[in-house]
Amino acid sequence: MKIWRLVIVTVMLAGCSATEVHLYTRYLSEADIDKVTTTLEQANYKVTTNTHAFPDTVNQSTILYSPFIKDETHLQGLIGSLSDNGWVIPNVEMLKSGNHWYSKDNVGLFLLPDGVKPKDKVTTRDLASKYQSRNCDTLVALELNEDNTYELSYSSKAVTHSEHLKGSWKMRSYPYIELTSLNRQWWFYFEIEQKIETDKISEVSIIEFKPLNQYTSFPGCSFASGVRI
Template sequence: MKPILCLFLSLFLVACSSTEIHLYSRYLTDDEVKRVTKKLEEANFKVIPNDLLFPETITHSSLIYSPFIRHDSAVGGLIGVLNEIGWSVQNASSLVSGNHWYSKNNVALLLLPDGFNPQEGLLSQDIAHLYASRNCNTDIGLQLNKNNTYRLTFNTEDGDNNTQLNGRWRITGFPYIELKSNDEAWWFYFKIEQRIETDQIGSIEIVELLPVTEYELFPNCSFVYGVRNWPQ
């Protein structure tokens, strides 16, 4: 019995060591990402976290794996490791989910908190990014943080570099967000627009913040964040 068990464990470790896990961490806390990553790395998986949007077909914690995966035991082993730390994978499928394709020896691990469906609304994680300005007279950077604070960085007309405005932001009701200064002396409202753009290389997930009204500080400006979906 012991030699058989040792043989199984050795085969499992070999399978894990050559399998890359692309961990979709958008809806996880930092502590959850660290815990999941640590546990999977202890099982000899290679973990690559990302902050990509979830495919439209994903509504529960799921696995998407390549049909060409070299070790079938890796998928079962991965599910077993996740069960040990309280994550239940409700769907495991090969080939394609949405426009996400996983090739060679890759597995996409998409984890969602209990009761949350990413297709039914937005969380702060969906729009907490560093945005670049579009259609502005000067370069402006807008950093929305996951803790609902923000920083607006820009150059003034007198040449003062890196002037900063700080405050808090919140989703007032989809698809609108409010940015308010810490002393509540001023605030801005934006409409959230999400879309997929394509070019000769592939697709780009775009989040654009469109001003509800024209603001003197940055007239006609919108703010854009984009992530390219590279083939796996």
């Protein structure tokens, strides 16, 4: 049955420009990403992956599609290909969710493994970003990279030592993260806080790191990053 479904989908799409699927991989394992990508490419879909955050309204596996999609049977073929590989898609919506728009002949594919909800879990991919200091007089940026390295950079302070500026980071046990310098002589511990703030334009989803101790390198500073909702 799976083979015949794949054949039907392939024939249906033959001769047509491939529908582009934007696969949001934030909550997927590498094995899941490879399997889904291979399955969809074999069915003649063009797959583009990203690690962007999910819209706040998406809390189950979802397809968001453009109203300009050339043939809605492509959606049925996409749903069928995913179903054959164990991914049930309970939610299919047109055009827009949160700040995510889809134009031309493309769709957004948001996959959530069983038991995972975006608001219940923070992953290393959620935390990998650039953060600015707040609640202190020191202007310093903290960048957490997806390869679990970090870098601190100061805007207006003469740095008397540099050993703490680069190192590695990890989520010790949610909601706590640990930064360790390259020479393993500096350790910084923070508590992760997620919240919504509102400025003059709109609401902003904030991730803030609250220091668990007073650190002389950035006294009193917390670090925050925000995304408009």
